[in-house]
Amino acid sequence: MDIKIRHEGRDISAVAEMINGTLWIHYAGRTRAIEPQTGRRARGRAHGAEASGELRAPMPGKITKLFKKTGDTVERGEAVIVMEAMKMEYTLKADIPGVVEAVHCAVGDQVGLGQDLVKVKPS
Amino acid sequence: MERPVKKITRLAIANRGEVAVRILRACEELGIETVLLHSEPDTQSRAWRMADKRICIGPAATAESYLNIEANVRGALAAGAQALHPGFGFLSENADFAEACAAAGLIFVGPSAASIRQLGDKVHCKALAKAAGLPLVPGYEGEDQSVAHLVKEAEAIGYPVIVKAAAGGGGRGMKLIRESKDARELIESAQREALSAFGSAKVFLEKYLDRAKHIEFQIFGDASGQVVHYFDRECSVQRRHQKIIEEATSPSLTEDLRRRMGEAAVAIGVIGKYRGAGTVEFLLQDGQFYLLEVNTRLQVEHPVTEMVMGIDLVKAQILTAQGDYVIDSTKPRVSHGHSIECRIYAENPYLGGLPSTGLLGRVEWPEGPGRRFEYGFESGDEITSHYDPMIAKAIVWDETRGRAIQKMIRTLQDSIVFGVQTNIPYLIEILSHPEFVQGTMTTRFIEKNFPNPLTNPEPTSDEKALIEAAMKQIAARSAPAGAGSSIPSPFAGEWRAV
Numbered sequence: 001m002d003i004k005i006r007h008e009g010r011d012i013s014a015v016a017e018m019i020n021g022t023l024w025i026h027y028a029g030r031t032r033a034i035e036p037q038t039g040r041r042a043r044g045r046a047h048g049a050e051a052s053g054e055l056r057a058p059m060p061g062k063i064t065k066l067f068k069k070t071g072d073t074v075e076r077g078e079a080v081i082v083m084e085a086m087k088m089e090y091t092l093k094a095d096i097p098g099v100v101e102a103v104h105c106a107v108g109d110q111v112g113l114g115q116d117l118v119k120v121k122p123s
Numbered sequence: 124m125e126r127p128v129k130k131i132t133r134l135a136i137a138n139r140g141e142v143a144v145r146i147l148r149a150c151e152e153l154g155i156e157t158v159l160l161h162s163e164p165d166t167q168s169r170a171w172r173m174a175d176k177r178i179c180i181g182p183a184a185t186a187e188s189y190l191n192i193e194a195n196v197r198g199a200l201a202a203g204a205q206a207l208h209p210g211f212g213f214l215s216e217n218a219d220f221a222e223a224c225a226a227a228g229l230i231f232v233g234p235s236a237a238s239i240r241q242l243g244d245k246v247h248c249k250a251l252a253k254a255a256g257l258p259l260v261p262g263y264e265g266e267d268q269s270v271a272h273l274v275k276e277a278e279a280i281g282y283p284v285i286v287k288a289a290a291g292g293g294g295r296g297m298k299l300i301r302e303s304k305d306a307r308e309l310i311e312s313a314q315r316e317a318l319s320a321f322g323s324a325k326v327f328l329e330k331y332l333d334r335a336k337h338i339e340f341q342i343f344g345d346a347s348g349q350v351v352h353y354f355d356r357e358c359s360v361q362r363r364h365q366k367i368i369e370e371a372t373s374p375s376l377t378e379d380l381r382r383r384m385g386e387a388a389v390a391i392g393v394i395g396k397y398r399g400a401g402t403v404e405f406l407l408q409d410g411q412f413y414l415l416e417v418n419t420r421l422q423v424e425h426p427v428t429e430m431v432m433g434i435d436l437v438k439a440q441i442l443t444a445q446g447d448y449v450i451d452s453t454k455p456r457v458s459h460g461h462s463i464e465c466r467i468y469a470e471n472p473y474l475g476g477l478p479s480t481g482l483l484g485r486v487e488w489p490e491g492p493g494r495r496f497e498y499g500f501e502s503g504d505e506i507t508s509h510y511d512p513m514i515a516k517a518i519v520w521d522e523t524r525g526r527a528i529q530k531m532i533r534t535l536q537d538s539i540v541f542g543v544q545t546n547i548p549y550l551i552e553i554l555s556h557p558e559f560v561q562g563t564m565t566t567r568f569i570e571k572n573f574p575n576p577l578t579n580p581e582p583t584s585d586e587k588a589l590i591e592a593a594m595k596q597i598a599a600r601s602a603p604a605g606a607g608s609s610i611p612s613p614f615a616g617e618w619r620a621v
Binding site: 001003005007008012013014015016017018019020023024025026027028029030031032033034036058059060061064065079082084085086087088089090 | 185294295308312315316319320363474477478480481482484485487508509510511512535536537539540541542544545547548551579582583584585586588589590592593594596597
């Protein structure tokens with residue numbers, strides 16, 4: 001839909017659309033995705049920026065490699081999982097040092113966005 | 124000029140997305156009926172809606188559909204096609220596929236299986252180039268593919284070393300090894316990607332040139348046996364070895380270099396008895412050029428060459444496949460003006476290019492003089508995680524490089540894609556970067572200048588007002604008459620804080 005308003009004395013217009021609960025809006029050369037419930041820009045990923053030891057799938061895709069099993073120790077930044085999506089490999093790394101407490105996936109699994117994959121307990 | 128040998132009246136397209144549409148349109152102009160060979164989810168695509176006939180050749184997984192030789196050949200035959208165009212990626216550089224088509228009586232729109240084996244296999248190609256005295260990057264392209272041996276060879280070449288899929292392209296199955304300790308893991312990862320993307324785990328190693336430009340030449344061989352080049356493209360702007368922005372012609376070549384590289388490119392084509400469209404890729408560093416590889420197919424970035432040369436490479440491919448002569452050697456080949464292509468990827472630029480999937484809403488490509496759009500998906504189509512994230516390409520042409528850059532920036536600003544995040548903000552930043560504007564960028568441009576994801580700026584006062592208004596309109600539309608809005612203001616929190 002087209003949005004036309006008078007703002008601070010000027011007429012401005014934008015193109016907007018609500019898709020699956022996200023508001024998409026294009027104005028002055030920029031497209032934004034807004035989640036109306038929170039007023040935040042859509043984050044597009046299931047985990048926040050804080051280090052938690054929870055490794056979740058940042059996108060839908062397939063698990064192609066698991067470097068750790070329950071009980072293994074990991075360093076911060078160490079590769080734990082390799083995922084494939086859109087024909088590219090992505091390496092998921094531990095965000096804290098610790099011990100692998102649980103592994104919720106296996107090589108070959110198709111996983112969804114935000115799915116829990118590995119839990120690291122801080123050491 | 125025309126010398127029809129075997130007029131094609133129905134052609135099968137063994138591909139998807141924007142390139143399938145590109146081939147469909149060339150066929151429409153030539154009066155050729157089209158058959159789209161597609162996977163199950165790709166009924167939601169522009170090519171599916173445009174094709175005259177459609178045959179589902181398998182499920183979403185590429186190994187069972189777009190990479191399945193038998194399914195493609197059977198589909199093309201069932202639909203009564205005489206010819207098959209493989210597009211790029213998937214089976215386009217697979218000699219076995221070219222052979223299977225020929226054996227089934229289908230004209231493969233591309234070079235012969237023998238040419239693909241000679242030039243398309245990077246290892247063979249290098250041996251040929253070496254014999255012809257063409258400059259090569261130091262590397263290892265032996266048959267011993269054990270990880271231990273590959274690591275040993277990498278050590279001998281000296282880091283940084285790049286590991287690449289022998290059958291590959293497009294950055295898949297390609298990894299940069301900077302240090303000895305990462306070698307084993309990166310080689311294994313490249314082998315897995317190569318196997319998944321191209322059906323062969325074979326890799327080779329190459330010394331990594333750290334301030335090189337990527338320059339390539341478009342070559343073309345027609346049915347008369349002549350091979351010519353249609354000048355150069357520069358594709359130095361790459362991320363994870365995947366091209367993002369390409370242009371024709373390169374701002375970096377002197378006339379002398381252009382002549383010598385063009386001659387080398389044609390020489391390779393002649394050795395390989397090349398027929399159809401192909402690309403000879405070079406790295407250029409400190410005035411020296413090195414042969415990188417030959418892509419025995421149409422290239423993603425072929426439109427920039429079409430724009431500066433005034434040709435239609437896809438039509439030329441099809442005409443060549445049916446035996447017509449397309450090269451007029453009495454006419455000089457000159458390039459005119461400057462063309463730039465931007466690849467539009469479904470990914471989140473604020474999260475370092477993480478793939479973005481979803482249902483496409485409103486999509487708008489702002490047409491105008493010297494603007495061209497190649498796209499495979501429209502409003503209502505779903506972008507899934509099964510395939511490559513490239514959803515469209517924007518191409519511009521103008522008299523000078525500076526004006527072409529200016530035109531591309533405005534074109535991207537006016538492009539609308541709702542439903543998935545795209546790299547458009549990232550492309551605009553790159554196009555505005557002084558190094559790009561000067562034309563001095565190397566293949567490390569992104570790594571050097573854009574090491575971090577972009578920052579999503581806070582909404583401006585205008586944007587906030589528009590978002591408010593949009594939410595009100597949506598609430599008014601969904602709520603029954605008289606009822607109050609049930610959707611809270613997106614900035615309610617901020618207002619309380621003020």
